[in-house]
Amino acid sequence: MNQVFMTGIGMLSPLGKDRQASFAAALSAHSAIRRAPEALSAGLPNVLMAPAAVEPESLLDSQDAGLDRATQFSLVAAQEAMADAGIDETPSDADRFGVFVGIGFGGAHTLDAMFARYYTALFGGEHSRKRATVVHPLSVPRMMANASMAAVSMRYGLRGMGNTYSVACASSAIAAGEALRAIRHGYLDAALVIGTEAMLTPGSMVAWNALRVMARPNADDPAASCRPFDRDRSGFVLGEGAAALVLESRSRAERRGAVAHAELAGYGCTSDAHHLTAPSVDGQVAAMRQALDEARLAPDQIQYLNAHGTATDAGDVIETQSIVGVFGAASRQLAVSSTKAVHGHLIGAGGTLELALAVMAMESGSIPPTAHLEHPDPRCTLDYVPLQARHGCRIDAVMSNSFAFGGSNASLIARRMTG
Template sequence: MRAKPSRIAVTGLGLVSPLGDNVDAAWQRLMRGEGAVRRMSFEGLPDIAAASVDFDPATVLTKLQQVGTERVSQMALSAAARALEDAGLSEIGDGERVGLYVGTGLGGASTIDTGYAAMYGGTRVPPLTVPAGMVNGPAAVIAMHCGILGPVVTYAVACASSSVAIAEAAHALRRGEVDVAIAGGAEALLVRGTVAAWQALRTLAPPRADDVQGSCRPFSADRNGLVLGEGAAFLVLRREEDLAEAQREPHAWLVSSAVRCDAAHLTNPNVRGQVAALQAALRSAQLLPSDIGYCNAHGTATVAGDPVECEALRQVWGDSAARLHVSSTKAAHGHLLGGAGALEALLTVMALRRQEIPPTRGVHDLDPACTGLRHVLGEGVPASNLGFAVSNSFAFGGTNSTLVFARA
């Protein structure tokens, strides 16, 4: 008989986000319906609405250490260190039994931007451009500073990157490859070259003249694009049987995950692939759709994307769809691309831990194509019987990742 797979506990949470770097304070801002989106300017480009992070790298690195260490790596290190501290693992012990699983979409965007600007401007390209800008830079920096000697792996799967990283970390724990898994992601792409590329794609919401914080409006009838964000978030994961020795109580359980591909279009989402990911995650968790009380939706506020996700939820939940609480926290903190899945997973854990559901802020009139679900709008609501929740991350390239969490 096959042994029952280990339950995976979330024992540590850490973030550096547009809503702040304290988990509880960021959660309270989110529940109050506050947002972190503001107007940003870049030379030669139209202004954008974006959610940036007020971050001082001196909190984790000396001035000498900061040289050649990218902003994305600095924020990743800070968030991972906070998660380890929360898990009681400031000293991790046997580094060979600790694994690190990191998701990022672009890696060192500012380093790459600076390097290209120097080359085309006829000045000297910084000598550390390659190591600072490489996509596995955040994982390497965390490993070096925390003494992680086990598997250190980076996943670059566009907007699903850090959700996939968390899923793979849980698999590694169940296989016995590691005893502690640090999983999450980071993104820092608010630089001129990257912003210009996103503007060329014509998917960014312009800054709203009368309410810049309301520029990102997932599921709204008048939504007109996504808002970029930056930051980092990490979870510390342990097997249930190891918790007694560690003397830790879990924040929540990571029950299951699933990753499926649309195989349809590079940028346009497809209902088939999203339904497949949701159904596979529920099967793996041995749960019915009606068991799930909350979905932290991918909800980017693009015209094409939101109706597809809502249709996928309606198809999977069927008669239970009207009872499924749904919100997109991206309205408050922006879209962290490769780091989005980790931040939203952390917030889903907080929903279970606090028995509250965060809102989609800034929405007054739902798109008729997004109705049929129990959208939470404006401010958060209490949810005293919230037992299970899912977090969706649906990426360019068609990769769809769903994580299922349970109340501890």
Template sequence: MNKVVVTGSGVICPLGADKASAFAAALEARSGIGGCPADIAARLPHVVVAQASVDPQTLLERADQGLDRATQFALVATAQAIAEAGFTCPPTDSRRVGVFVGIGFGGSQTSNSLYERFYTTLLDPNLKHKDPTVMHPLTVPRVMANAAAAAITMRYKLHGPSNTYSVACASSAIAIGEAYRAIRHGYLDAAVVVGTEAMLNAGAMLGWNALRVMAKADASDPSRSCRPFSSGRSGFVIGEGAAALVLESATRSTQRGARVLAELAGYGCSSDAQHLTAPSVDGQAHAMQQALQEAGLAPEQIQYINAHGTATDAGDVTETQSIHQAFGPAARLVAVSSTKSMHGHLIGATGALELALSIEALNSGSLPPTAHLDKPDLRCDLDYIPLRARHGCQVDAVMSNSFAFGGSNVSLIARRFAAP
């Protein structure tokens, strides 16, 4: 079995346009949550969202302007990760380098624009001279779920397998886990793994609103609207952005003298098989236990968990119980936080973003807080790092949890890399 290491990561999200600024904002408990764009506010005036801190178009070439917004985010994050990894492209072993992408709702912005144009042209009498059925010829390539993966393979000339995973909130966590397995078992030597999402448009948000899981805007301060593990929580806030990681076999990274950020050491994945939206303690605990077993770690050897922590009533209580079940007495010792309190829920991108932030915590010894947790729910009785970050911590291994609608559960473990 090959050891798998992370040699680069990149981020563009509501907390910042790069990894350093996003992690700094998280440590300061600075929220990226606020009011929503005018087209959403016109239909859903009570909704808050977490918009990316920078428009990805401003960071890309003109040729990329026509791509779907999710693909644009993916390209920005990938460029950062590849640069940090010192990854020469095209690599000489390009057939041994894969691309793995997680996305919840591919091409959401393109789809929304398609329907807006169709109905506006159809119903506006001032546009009756136009044919509503005429669409841009690249609509399908822009909207397809694997558009981001295709763009990355072509941009960097990577000829290995290109796989896209759409598993709701666990999408990019599964993409990371499957890339890890491919390298660990020798099918690949390296992979670029990306989570991306861009669904802040009226069509998608109307659907989320109907599900009744989105947070109510805080009357005094909208940035405090997402409050995981708090007695006053009301749901999550949809965000947008992307995160990317470069994974390599330890052998490959050593041969090229790459700096290693962390070893990816454990991956657990399970299905609840019981309900589309209600989570399961047993299913979540099983994913965590699998990851611990694969990493060869005891629960007390994990110092930090980046929780799924969506700020829904059932979700936060279930995750608390599942950590108790998986960690036993060590559950009282591990520090846990939900960074969604600040960057929102990026759905398909959230697993990659949260693992990237967890690796920053591993290397810095600074643990991001659960922001706005001034009134904890007594049922959520773990050490949820309320309000303020912790610095100077000894962190040797971290876990990141991603639990999805549909009952998919993923846990990832990263630890300090010990060079042979």
């Protein structure tokens, strides 16, 4: 089977307009979390958000202005990843180059704006009521879940097999894993993998608030409100943005002289069949073990794990128990951190963003901290790299976890390039 190399990384996140700025902010524990404006919080008290560092339209051509925000994020991240991989035009093997996208809720901005306009017009004056049903003719293509996949494949002329995965918080981790399998088993030679999410809308905020999983603002500093593994944690903060990865078979990458960031070596994916919102140790353990088996690595060969770490009470405890269950004695030497403390929870984009940050940690030898972890929960017993980054670390392999509502679990493993 083919080895799969990661030759390009791109992102637009709450932490920065590109991968280098985002990683630097993660290392410095610089939080992008802030209070949401009243127009976004829809009258809800104490709503927080982690918006993208820059507007995606500012990094795109005018022709992209009408696209949904999630698609715009995709194009920005893809642009950086393809440039990083040294691919600046439609490749000659475009029939074997696919696009895999993960997104939790496609077209949220388009849908929210359409409904707001519709109901405002419907209950307005006589003239406005007559035009209530007049909406943009491309509304459906803009808000369909596969809008990003379509836009990116057309932008780069990529005609290989590709899919869109909407699996809540595991969406783009699964997209990366399925792209890995497609290349490993010879269905493709390369793939552009994207995780994207643009869910900072009034409708989304109301829905997420109803689940009672959103963090309460920290009284001293709203930016410090998301506290994974801390005894005072109260939930996560919604973020937005995208991250993209270029994956290639080893032979294709070597043939064109590409410099790879890492080998994407392992993928595990399971379903809990347990509960709609409550996590399961068994399902998480199985996903991590599958990833280790596929990568042919023992637990003690992983030096850093980017945790799902959402700062919910049950989620952090269950993930801790799952990691201990998989790593055993090796868990005492394992560095674990949750970067969601500073960039928020990007839902569908989280998997690729957090895998990319883990790979950059491996390349640089610098591990991002779990910010704001001032009072560790005694039930959370691992080394969570509290407060400050660690530098000068030898990291040969990393794992990234993404666990979703609905009971979907995905774990990915990347390892250092050798030879």
